[in-house]
Amino acid sequence: MTTLDSSQAPTLLRHNPLLKLWRTPVFNRVFNAALPYAPDPVRQWVERKRTLARKVDLQKLVSQRSRLVPESAFREVLARGLETLIARQGREAIGDYLEFGVYNGTSLTCMYRELKASGLDHVRLIGFDSFQGLPPDAHLEDEGRWRPGSCCSSLSLTTAVLEAENVDLSRVTLVPGWFRDTLNRDTINRHEMRRASVIMIDCDVYSAAKDALNFCAPLIDGHALLIFDEYWPHGLDGKLAGERRAFAEFLDEWGCFEAQSFGSYIRRSEAFLITRTF
Ligand SMILES: C[S@@+](CC[C@H](N)C(=O)[O-])C[C@H]1O[C@@H](n2cnc3c(N)ncnc32)[C@H](O)[C@@H]1O
Secondary structure: OOOOOOOHHHHHHHHOOOHHHHHHHHHHHHHHHHHHHHHHHHHHHHHHHHHHHHHHHHHHHHHHHOOOOHHHHHHHHHHHHHHHHHHHHOOHHEEEEEEOOOOOOHHHHHHHHHHHHOOOOOEEEEEOOOOOOOOOHHHHHHHHHHOOOOOOOHHHHHHHHHHHHHHHHHHHHEEEEOOHEEEEEEEHHHHHOEEEEEEEEEOOOOHHHHHHHHHHHHHHHOOEEEEEEOOOOOOOOOOOOOHHHHHHHHHHHOOOOEEEEOOOOOOOOOOOOOOOOO
């Protein structure tokens, strides 16, 4: 069996002429067509090289990924939020962290680190995402602000990022799929969700944010920190749209929550301490 550590692998792939040839489109088609007729050892060798190449590609994507959330400023809001929640309802009452829009995991990693720093080892992190980017009809909302398929990170890439950041995956549940299919009672029961204490809405699009907020409503008990990453969407000049519109409607329609401003970590973001009043 080929064993390579991750630092060796890219160099070996770069310098292996046969693999370079195999990756050129014409030869790749010829090799692939001939492969089923090759003897077992050749096919096994190819499979090993393919697995290695996939690993190397993934590592490259992990190291070159974009970070959409400013880490230290975001962590500062989380730290303050956790402190406030602990002061108001005690450590044991802190429930799940729910994130709507995980992309490649920057904000989820920040929350993981902040929970560790606060010693809140019982809090689970549950992330919802299509892992296919923004929905196909995203351009029909919010005055055409969004591009369908943008902000796309596959489940395997996001998992690789979390692993590279030393996030304990046993504390993380990633729920792949479109919100309209995943945000339902079935999911609440399957993951035995009882209380959400910190909620990160980072799915940009109005309808997605609305689905996320409605999903969270029955899980907000007492207080929760609610964070919107794109509360003031760039290019919409303060119009009531996107996550802000979803939140305004949510407060109005449910009628049982009070929201208190909790600052922001970037110009377009906004955080709130939300309290169930009955
Ligand atoms: C701005 S990115 C999230 C950034 C992330 N919080 C980070 O730290 O990098 C928005 C994400 O929302 C997801 N998303 C938006 N609308 C969705 C929907 N209706 N269903 C599922 N995922 C959705 C996209 O797939 C994308 O990954």
